[in-house]
């Protein structure tokens with residue numbers, strides 16, 4: 001059996017979405033910026049896709065640009081604001097659990113002389129609102145906090161943050177890559193100024209993202225070239241992908257609630273079962289509002305990589321929180337920010353469910369996991385040490 005439980009990394013392209021894209025990969029190939037007869041269909045499809053997305057988000061089509069990915073949308077947002085507002089100030093506030101597309105962009109800005117305050121989060125990865133209020137200064141130009149975290153799934157209090165940002169006349173950016181297509185998002189209603197997302201996280205194509213940019217917020221251009229995407233993201237329009245991301249979003253929002261509940265039920269069943277069958281685990285962010293399909297489990301006294309590889313041999317795809325940097329394995333910055341001990345953080349696995357997962361797949365995963373954890377713990381010196389010290393507990 002092959003089981004894909006890495007939907008937070010990417011999802012399978014929906015067959016219906018693919019069908020919508022095909023004509024724009026073959027039949028209609030005219031440059032959407034050209035004025036001749038070969039561009040009639042592509043220009044129309046591009047405009048329709050932009051309108052579809054704008055209608056869903058309840059924004060104006062001229063407040064939306066297509067980008068090459070979620071990472072690119074994040075980069076354009078952070079760097080575009082930093083550039084446009086540098087004369088007002090160089091201070092930015094962020095959470096410690098942002099995706100590398102934000103985290104490493106901020107690091108680059110620090111190297112360029114910007115000042116970044118990283119807020120603390122609690123044990124469930126929820127950002128500290130009081131610390132946010134205290135961090136605000138006269139030269140603060142931007143607050144960037146993600147909507148829900150990709151590793152543990154925790155939702156952030158973006159409504160509250162938006163209010164604080166507005167009161168202090170600070171621009172607010174939200175990385176909504178993990179939430180778009182999973183919960184309703186109306187940036188204007190919430191008070192978000194900039195919002196990024198990505199097609200391949202909700203069954204659309206890879207290599208296309210979107211960025212909402214509220215009218216009235218200035219933009220410092222980062223990429224230079226032609227006048228596509230309101231001069232903000234030059235490059236010949238990838239109409240097939242635009243059609244794809246719009247079609248995928250339309251489909252995702254057509255049954256948000258049902259899909260959310262279905263995934264959440266399956267995820268909760270998974271967590272209940274493995275909590276009964278495997279000892280010494282932590283279900284991360286269990287007690288707060290989280291993404292329905294995300295389950296981050298810390299298996300104490302084990303290495304995440306060995307669990308991941310053992311599962312992969314059995315056909316099950318998951319992800320570990322750790323990131324390989326040169327030859328050193330670094331524990332996830334998200335888990336560390338939550339206060340999980342580094343020695344346990346290394347034993348964390350993210351299971352991320354999606355709309356194609358079935359109960360049979362989850363049952364297979366539970367059984368396989370129980371076997372693997374038992375086998376790995378039997379040969380783990382840390383586990384045996386723990387067992388000897390706690391004989392009566394196990």
Ligand SMILES: *Cc1c(COP(=O)(O)O)cnc(C)c1O
Pocket residue numbers: 008009069070071072074099101146148149150175176177178198199200201207208209
């Ligand atoms: C996947 C992801 C990104 C990056 O999106 P890409 O389209 O893969 O570049 C950014 N932020 C979050 C929270 C993500 O999960």
